[in-house]
Amino acid sequence: KAGVTQTPRYLIKTRGQQVTLSCSPISGHRSVSWYQQTPGQGLQFLFEYFSETQRNKGNFPGRFSGRQFSNSRSEMNVSTLELGDSALYLCASSLSAGVQETQYFGPGTRLLVL
């Protein structure tokens, strides 16, 4: 079974631009979560989607948004990019949104904002 895929793998943008990242979960998984990883802040939860609904969101500004499609694929969007948005963005999928569900991570999209 194919794992979680993320596209693109690398991205360079300039301040003020917007960016859209894509995540395809493992087949059959209905929950998708997004995380931001930076050297300073570590891994931080962005948001989670289950059955096309955002269930919760981490402590990030409204510039960070996302959505999930009927096939469980998810996208996240960052508008008005700032230098501090440079990070590895990880997507994780799980069968459902239960507390003990294991999240399986993709390879990430590395975003560099200049």
Place this chain on the structure above:
Amino acid sequence: AQSVTQLGSHVSVSEGALVLLRCNYSSSVPPYLFWYVQYPNQGLQLLLKYTSAATLVKGINGFEAEFKKSETSFHLTEPSAHMSDAAEYFCAVSHSGGGADGLTFGKGTHLIIQP
């Protein structure tokens, strides 16, 4: 709020030696605990998880972790280190609200294997 503390941002061991990576958590409810490994330029790979079925959890690649409620710890061990174990290791706790609040991760421990 739940939190995870990983003691030691860097741990260095000799090849063949015991690996011990420390993780302490705080949680107001019984937690679900996970250990993930991250190799350079890759995502996170699950090593093992604790879901209250057994306090000693065995994972992949010879790793295991023991849940100790009295010490609020979930330390990761491997009896004999291999060069291929060099990576970043993350301990994480799942919120009682389920995946809705996501995983809370520790800062990570970089494991260095000396030949």
